[in-house]
Amino acid sequence: MRFERYSSEALCAILEDRVKIAFENDAIMDETLQVISDIASEHGDARYAIELLWRAGKQADRNRVRVVIPDYARQAKVDTHPELRKEIFATLPIHNKLVLLAAARQLKEVRSAYVTMGEVEEMYRAVCEEYDEEPRAHTQVWEWIQNLNAHGVVDTKRSGAGQRGQTTLIGLSDVPAEMLERFLLELLK
Numbered sequence: 001m002r003f004e005r006y007s008s009e010a011l012c013a014i015l016e017d018r019v020k021i022a023f024e025n026d027a028i029m030d031e032t033l034q035v036i037s038d039i040a041s042e043h044g045d046a047r048y049a050i051e052l053l054w055r056a057g058k059q060a061d062r063n064r065v066r067v068v069i070p071d072y073a074r075q076a077k078v079d080t081h082p083e084l085r086k087e088i089f090a091t092l093p094i095h096n097k098l099v100l101l102a103a104a105r106q107l108k109e110v111r112s113a114y115v116t117m118g119e120v121e122e123m124y125r126a127v128c129e130e131y132d133e134e135p136r137a138h139t140q141v142w143e144w145i146q147n148l149n150a151h152g153v154v155d156t157k158r159s160g161a162g163q164r165g166q167t168t169l170i171g172l173s174d175v176p177a178e179m180l181e182r183f184l185l186e187l188l189k
Helices: 008-022 030-041 046-062 070-080 086-090 094-110 117-130 138-150 177-187
Strands: 114-116 155-158 168-171
Touching (some): 008 030, 008 046, 030 070, 070 094, 094 138, 114 117, 138 155, 138 168
16 A cells, blocks of 8 residues: 655644644744645655654753744754755855855744745845855846755745745755854855
8 A cells, every 4th residue: 555645735734733732832833834844745754744843842842942943843854864965065166155154044043944035145245245255146146046956955935925026935954054054154164
């Protein structure tokens, strides 16, 4: 007997049911469930999604905080299946690393599952100044983000309801923003 893979939406519904049973009200951000669903939907595996939820909750307990944030879900994935592929990051050109550092910092700062392209570009300009590099134009930055997405380094999707206009949303599923920031800072030394 073969089971169909669960979609991200189906996994999110399963996780919402589990959250009602196992967590206090408002202990899990909706965005955290979305990150877990997106991660687990790669394999369509509900058990994996539930394990990530459990590990993210344990991380919040260890940190003595009341809310499970998206970075705890990313950390849960790293703890479950380490995928910080150092060889990919080491070979990236300097500006790709700077854009990635900007995305990691912005995600860490706002504690969100996704940030807008505009937010990343604004942070990228600040990071370029920090590293005495001339920032590149929007189209070039957008192409780098698409390339990083194609290599599985970042996740991108189009904005939907609740956003004015269309923009690219950027997130991380493989690694917590803080861990990626530390790793990139070491590479950029």
